Amino acid sequence: MDFYRPSSSQETSDALASIYRTLRAWKFYPTGHPGRTNSIRQAHAAMQALLAGHSLTLVSGRTGFSLPDGGALKDATRLSLALSFELFSRRVQRITFLADLFPEDLLDLVRTLALSPEEVHAAGGMEKIMAERGVRTIWVNELDLSAIQGKRRGVEASGIVPPGVDELERPVVSVVAESEALPVSAEDRPDSEETLRSLLLRLARARDGHEYLMLVRQATACADLMVSRNSLAPLLPLVELLALHAHGPDREMGEHARSGLEQLAGQRALLLFLLDPPADTEGAAPETLATLFSSADTAAISLVVELLAASESRARRKALATLLVQAGERAVPAITAMMSDQRWYVIRNLVAILGDIASPGVLPVLRECLRHEDNRVCKEAIRSLAKIGGRDAETAIIAVLKGNDPLLLPQAMASLGGMRSRRSVGALMQLICADDLFLKSLPLKINALAAVAMIGDSSVVPRLLEMLQRRPLMARNRWTALKIHVVTCLAGLGEPRAIPVLRKMAHASGELGHACTVVIDSMERTGGGRRAGA
Numbered sequence: 001m002d003f004y005r006p007s008s009s010q011e012t013s014d015a016l017a018s019i020y021r022t023l024r025a026w027k028f029y030p031t032g033h034p035g036r037t038n039s040i041r042q043a044h045a046a047m048q049a050l051l052a053g054h055s056l057t058l059v060s061g062r063t064g065f066s067l068p069d070g071g072a073l074k075d076a077t078r079l080s081l082a083l084s085f086e087l088f089s090r091r092v093q094r095i096t097f098l099a100d101l102f103p104e105d106l107l108d109l110v111r112t113l114a115l116s117p118e119e120v121h122a123a124g125g126m127e128k129i130m131a132e133r134g135v136r137t138i139w140v141n142e143l144d145l146s147a148i149q150g151k152r153r154g155v156e157a158s159g160i161v162p163p164g165v166d167e168l169e170r171p172v173v174s175v176v177a178e179s180e181a182l183p184v185s186a187e188d189r190p191d192s193e194e195t196l197r198s199l200l201l202r203l204a205r206a207r208d209g210h211e212y213l214m215l216v217r218q219a220t221a222c223a224d225l226m227v228s229r230n231s232l233a234p235l236l237p238l239v240e241l242l243a244l245h246a247h248g249p250d251r252e253m254g255e256h257a258r259s260g261l262e263q264l265a266g267q268r269a270l271l272l273f274l275l276d277p278p279a280d281t282e283g284a285a286p287e288t289l290a291t292l293f294s295s296a297d298t299a300a301i302s303l304v305v306e307l308l309a310a311s312e313s314r315a316r317r318k319a320l321a322t323l324l325v326q327a328g329e330r331a332v333p334a335i336t337a338m339m340s341d342q343r344w345y346v347i348r349n350l351v352a353i354l355g356d357i358a359s360p361g362v363l364p365v366l367r368e369c370l371r372h373e374d375n376r377v378c379k380e381a382i383r384s385l386a387k388i389g390g391r392d393a394e395t396a397i398i399a400v401l402k403g404n405d406p407l408l409l410p411q412a413m414a415s416l417g418g419m420r421s422r423r424s425v426g427a428l429m430q431l432i433c434a435d436d437l438f439l440k441s442l443p444l445k446i447n448a449l450a451a452v453a454m455i456g457d458s459s460v461v462p463r464l465l466e467m468l469q470r471r472p473l474m475a476r477n478r479w480t481a482l483k484i485h486v487v488t489c490l491a492g493l494g495e496p497r498a499i500p501v502l503r504k505m506a507h508a509s510g511e512l513g514h515a516c517t518v519v520i521d522s523m524e525r526t527g528g529g530r531r532a533g534a
Contacts, residue, residue: 017079355384417451453492
């Protein structure tokens with residue numbers, strides 16, 4: 001039996017992870033919370049994109065999903081692994097999503113997974129529960145698609161359809177006066193998880209700006225007490241809700257939400273939990289952390305830099321680096337303060353982040369890194385200078401090119417080519433034309449030719465043609481290889497003045513003659529092919 005195999009394993013894992021996020025939202029948020037509605041809609045959209053008109057069958061196990069033919073799905077975030085374990089613990093070994101997946105069916109799967117394994121087993125298992133609720137496009141523990149279609153017809157004949165998200169999440173109309181809704185009683189002091197859940201519900205339903213501000217203040221006060229007691233996990237829904245409202249349509253409530261996030265970002269213990277959660281706890285979504293750190297102070301940004309330097313997880317370092325790049329120039333002081341670290345890989349990572357931030361103010365720091373004792377740091381500094389661009393950055397890289405460090409030259413050439421640095425053409429041609437009887441520097445000359453082609457300065461054509469017509473007595477094979485790259489460079493420049501010489505060289509036998517013939521044909525088809533601006 002042939003099974004559909006999505007083109008990307010990570011795309012499959014990401015779509016399955018969105019279902020697990022929905023399950024988490026369904027457990028954490030109260031009824032009516034927009035996070036519940038948004039998460040199921042995002043999960044359904046992700047699954048539709050993944051299915052792309054196909055039915056998908058997966059095997060669920062204790063350690064993750066795999067395809068029916070045995071190919072395991074790898075997931076850097078481990079969220080799809082958590083979903084697989086939820087299914088496995090409810091005795092689901094296989095799950096099939098049909099091509100026309102209905103959103104209400106996906107929601108019912110989430111609602112069923114929200115039940116404990118004991119409740120599911122007592123009710124007769126996932127198959128029975130989902131069939132009785134009218135789920136038509138998700139089937140468990142059945143591989144045969146023809147059998148699934150037969151069962152589906154039986155379910156559809158019953159006329160039972162699972163409720164949709166709008167029906168389940170219909171807001172409850174409150175008749176309690178505002179003055180009665182805000183105070184917190186002595187029996188319900190803001191010092192417990194239950195109190196926080198109540199505040200979350202009221203925050204999700206608040207429509208008045210003043211009421212919302214009062215609730216945010218109560219919630220942050222509750223958060224302060226919970227942080228002091230090291231009860232951090234229950235605060236994640238509060239952070240996510242405020243981050244959601246910070247980008248909401250109500251400007252006043254959005255401002256109050258950002259104020260609340262600023263208060264929360266001042267809690268070092270909470271930040272540590274969000275940025276480096278325990279292994280058995282899922283952290284905040286990247287977009288939530290980005291919103292939180294848009295209001296963060298320098299202490300919070302410094303904490304991110306510290307965690308980045310200490311983390312041994314590549315995925316975690318990447319997430320932390322993304323936060324620093326999003327913080328922009330606000331992050332530069334904290335990064336530069338860390339540049340005295342003795343670990344080369346820490347400096348390399350920080351240099352890469354400075355390049356992505358692309359602030360001209362960091363040029364002195366990057367120029368200093370060009371003299372670092374580890375060449376890997378120097379190469380990253382060249383790349384970052386190229387990202388920032390400008391005359392000063394260009395000058396610094398040209399200085400590296402003239403320094404003749406063979407370990408740094410290839411990166412300097414590639415970066416100058418990417419910058420289209422006409423100021424570097426002279427130094428590049430000096431490397432290309434330098435006397436080298438046995439062409440021991442052939443790789444460097446080839447890199448320099450590639451950079452010249454990227455820059456597109458046709459003033460070098462006469463010197464290249466002169467080199468092409470040389471007849472060396474030594475290292476003929478190496479010279480032939482170099483000449484082929486010269487021809488490739490001329491093709492990139494698209495200069496018609498080269499055609500007569502190339503036509504003459506095309507009569508040569510071997511690879512060089514063939515390369516010349518190919519370039520001539522290309523130039524004649526494009527009318528000379530001179531690149532714009534050459």
